[in-house]
Amino acid sequence: MIQYQNEVGPIVTGAKQNVCQGQRIWRKYGPLYESTKSVIAEQSLRASNLWNSTQKVIHQRADQVQQTKNTIDEEQRIINARLEQFFSVQHSPQLRSCYKQYERQVASLNRQLIDKYKVCSQSLDTILEHFEEEIVLEANFMSIASGEIEKLTKLCKVWQLKQLSYNHMGVLLCTVSGIGGINQRLATSLELCRDILLEMSPEDLNTPGCRTYQQLKMQFDQVYVDIQSCIEESQ
Structure with missing residues (x-):
């Protein structure tokens, strides 16, 4: 019995020391500090x-406008090439007759x-410029909101929650109101x-001018097909 107590005694004592040490650390920093840091x-x-998800959509929308412009530019390039071919003077009498x-x-x-x-x-340029001007104004805060929340750690002096001698209520009010204000602005943005x-x-990119252009392009494409058919028949 005495031997059992002697063997267990140091273990129990060591365990008590570890618990006490943990309690001292817990009392030193406390759950308030850790939970506040976690919330931030x-x-x-x-x-x-x-911001990351919104930024992704912003880039997608901007790319849509640019792709639409690129498509229009390429279509006009093809039309110009066909017009050069049409107005070329180096044609045989049969081809000139078709043209x-x-x-x-x-x-x-x-x-x-x-x-x-x-x-x-x-x-399309106007749409893109208008989009970039408006989105920059509204997205600017979204891009910095995360950093602004992180700054609350220093701004509200969260480190004071580690010690009982400081005004914890003031720190908590500063943190909560700070996060609330930022989140409100974030929601609005x-x-x-x-x-x-x-x-x-895509429907908004189909402006009246672009719709008319596409209609004219279809007419031109049909005329080009008719000319090619005439050329094939004359050969």
Whole structure:
């Protein structure tokens, strides 16, 4: 019995020492400090994730406008190449006869296509510029919100929660109100960004000028097919 007590005694004593040491550390920092730091980290991560997802959509919308512009530019390049071919003087009498049949129609479509191409391109430029101006204003805060929340650690002096001698209530009020204010601004910016992004749907990119351009292009394509058929028949 005495031997058992002697063997267990040091273990129990060591365990008590570890518990006491843990309690001293816990009393030193406390759950208030750790939980406050955790809340700040979680809210900062949330703001960062919101910005990352919004930024992804912003880039997608901007790319849509640019792709639409690139498509229009490529279509006009093809039209110009066909017009050069049409107005070339190096044609046989048979080919000139085919081109002559459609000369007025091609000339009229050419003038209209050039005009509507400019209108369409300018409308897309305006949409992109308007989008970038508005989205920059609203997205700017979203991009820094995560960092602003992290700054609350120093701004609100969260380190004071480690010690009982400081005003914990003031620290907590500063932290809670700070996070609340940032989240409110973040929610407003997010809503406005979503409204702006909704205006960048594919339907909105199909402006009146671009619709007219596409209609004229279809007419030109049909005339080009008719000319090619005439050429094939004359050979």
